[in-house]
Amino acid sequence: MPEVLVRARRLTKRFGSFTAVDGIDFDLYQGEAFGFLGPNGAGKSSTMRMLGCVSPPTDGELTILGGDPRRNGPAIRARLGVVPQEDTLDVELTVRENLLVYGRYFGLPRAVIRERTGQLLDFVRLADRADDMVEPLSGGMKRRLTIARSLINDPAILILDEPTTGLDPQARHVVWDRLFRLKQRGVTLILTTHYMDEAEQLCDRLVVMDHAKIAAEGSPRELLGRYSTPEVVELRFDPADHEDAAKRIQDMFTGARPEVLADRVLLYVPDGDGALAAVLGTGLQPITSLVRRSTLEDVFLRLTGRSLED
Amino acid sequence: MAARAESAEPGWWGLTVRGLRCWLTVYRRIWRSSVYSSVLGPLFFLGAMGFGLGSLVNRHGTAGLGGVSYLAFVAPAILATQAMQTAMSESTFPVYGAVKWNKMYIAARATPLRPADIYRGHLLFIVIRLAMNSVVFLAIAAAFGAVSSPWAVAALPAAVLCGLAFAAPVAAWAITVSRDTAFNYALRFGMTPLMLFSATFFPLSQLPGWLRVVAYLTPLWHAVALCRSMTLGTLDAGSAAIHVGYLTALAGAGLWAGTVTYTRRLYA
The missing domain is CATH 3.40.50.300 (P-loop containing nucleotide triphosphate hydrolases)
Structure with missing residues (x-):
């Protein structure tokens, strides 16, 4: 020791x-x-x-x-x-x-x-x-x-x-x-x-x-494992549709606790591509979408509900 | 390696010396210009006051000055005043700057130095500056014939003590100041009246009685009286003890206060 x-x-x-x-x-x-x-x-x-x-x-x-x-x-x-x-x-x-x-x-x-x-x-x-x-x-x-x-x-x-x-x-x-x-x-x-x-x-x-x-x-690895998921889907919608889309995604992924930020919706899932396909399958049309690995930023967001740079 | 290592557990004096060294390193860069001003300043003052104004005064008799020439009367006062000015300029903006501008204090507090060591180290540097300026001044004054007693040698520690009596409390205050404009007020409304009304350029007997009492309470009056009694050789033990006691008490109170204010400011 x-x-x-x-x-x-x-x-x-x-x-x-x-x-x-x-x-x-x-x-x-x-x-x-x-x-x-x-x-x-x-x-x-x-x-x-x-x-x-x-x-x-x-x-x-x-x-x-x-x-x-x-x-x-x-x-x-x-x-x-x-x-x-x-x-x-x-x-x-x-x-x-x-x-x-x-x-x-x-x-x-x-x-x-x-x-x-x-x-x-x-x-x-x-x-x-x-x-x-x-x-x-x-x-x-x-x-x-x-x-x-x-x-x-x-x-x-x-x-x-x-x-x-x-x-x-x-x-x-x-x-x-x-x-x-x-x-x-x-x-x-x-x-x-x-x-x-x-x-x-x-x-x-x-x-x-x-x-x-x-x-x-x-x-860092432990924190990611404990507080986040391997993958994250970032979805950005037209500001006019943002709230509505966020609501629908929250209803869809109740287990994945989507994080709704002012400008984006983050989906914490083991399989990002699968989740994104599921979102698109419902007819939702994000302006941009990104599947990425989860980071400590996500750990912080999941822990506090706020982003680090705020 | 033959280099001498300093003790691992230095006492307050060892740490104070460490606090002094950084100021010496910085001073090495600017000493030429500072010597220039500490030689020229007294030359101008002695020339203008001692000879210019002095020739006018001497013509009308100097009984009011104790029978000495105006130059001999004014030289020790300029010595004490210069010590005050050196002390004030070294203990105001540089203290403020060491927190806000060059951040010397902030850098030093991350090292073994405590706030009190940083404070005393800076004061020690000011003492060295005071001694340098005062030696130069006394030499020039002696060359001008403004010194009439071997006791004048003792005017050197007296001038340094005078400076410390200003620097210690002023630095203790300066570390608490949040805007440097405060120093301009202190210099203008604190130092200037002291310089004019402490029996520097004329004896106190020229002042109304109440103002004389005020003058007796000010540190510069004590410093001027002390330095004058030494360069003129009119020293008497009783009044010297009062002057030295007063100035020492002021320096001591400043040292105590500075330890408190530096700790409060640097250890938030």
């Missing part, structure tokens, strides 16, 4: 009368990539700040690397790497200076920082920009630099809050590729995301968060 690095029980964060995190339980094991999937405002970032020991829990238990964040903050943070949601790079310094300043916060000797800077900039493919200012770097490069910076202290856990939010698809894939390599090297990752594909690609295990609570937990 791998070592438990983080243990949370009834972990709660309140801001005045607002409850951002409402009594969640989870364990993080050595070497895994653990994800918090949920829409904006679900409580993911508040959870990450508590894990980063910069936001004391209001209630519940939290043990990180064997320590209590309230009492052992500096010692725990010395062993964490944090990639915050918003870049906190000093854009008036060079790439190398950013790593130097950050490494010095951890009390690392200059020689160690110099050596690691070379390795880390190679790893995030910024070696050729080492002496450039940060300001003109692209969003994707800044993100990669933030990741390199978070690794300067050789952390036991890397915490990433929405690591690819705001990046274009290509830059996102480069970041995913680097994070995947870290995972292959055995770095323990915790990340939050509201991108289902990010969670599917990177996470060994994840929790779905909604309204400050954990709605479900498991590996």
Whole structure:
């Protein structure tokens, strides 16, 4: 059994009368990539700040690397790497200076920082920009630099809050590729995301968060098996007919619990082509129809009745 | 590897020094322009006040100034005022910017540093800036013949203390500010009157009695009186203790408040 690095029980964060995190339980094991999937405002970032020991829990238990964040903050943070949601790079310094300043916060000797800077900039493919200012770097490069910076202290856990939010698809894939390599090297990752594909690609295990609570937990495969069906039929109707068509489909597939969204009807079935043929057989005429595999987006929809991007 | 590793469990001082280093790294980029202004500023001031205004004042007798030249009267006041100005400019916008613009504080809080270390590290940098500016000023003032006592050496720590008495509480406040326009009010309506009415350019005896009482309560008056007693060699232990005590109390109260406000702001 791998070592438990983080243990949370009834972990709660309140801001005045607002409850951002409402009594969640989870364990993080050595070497895994653990994800918090949920829409904006679900409580993911508040959870990450508590894990980063910069936001004391209001209630519940939290043990990180064997320590209590309230009492052992500096010692725990010395062993964490944090990639915050918003870049906190000093854009008036060079790439190398950013790593130097950050490494010095951890009390690392200059020689160690110099050596690691070379390795880390190679790893995030910024070696050729080492002496450039940060300001003109692209969003994707800044993100990669933030990741390199978070690794300067050789952390036991890397915490990433929405690591690819705001990046274009290509830059996102480069970041995913680097994070995947870290995972292959055995770095323990915790990340939050509201991108289902990010969670599917990177996470060994994840929790779905909604309204400050954990709605479900498991590996992406387990969650798909438990909360969704292998296939999904997406049907889009003329807005004028949408309600009527949705009603007829709901009556037809009572067992499959069709999800009726504002613009689409989703049918959760084992056999998508069969279900689509059955729909078309009744004379319903969708404008577009699509049979696809089910994703974590569907898991979230089935759990909460809402889509992640809302 | 022969590199010296720092202790794994650093104390508050070790963490404070770590909080200082980032400011030094940033300062390395801008030190030339800052030295420029900290040399030229006092040169202009001493030139204009000491010689320009001073020649006019000296002609009418300086008994009201304690019998010293106007230059010797005004130089220690400019020293203290400059310390206040350095402290105010370093503890307002940079503090705000470290949360909102370059996010130095936000980056640092993810490391072993606690909010109190981040605060003290920044203050330590301000202390270094104060010492640099004050050394330069004292040297220039001495070269102009505005210093008449070896006690003037003690005006250096006095000026630094004066700056800290401003920087510590002002930074403690600046971290709580949500819009940077607040600083302009503080500089305009806080610092400017202090600069004008703290026995800087004329003795307090020129002011009406009630305003004199107000002046006695302000930190800059104490700092000016302390620095002046040192450069002129008129120091007496009793009043020096009052001035130092007042400024130390202000700095201490600021340090206490800053630990609270920084923690509240950075550990939400």
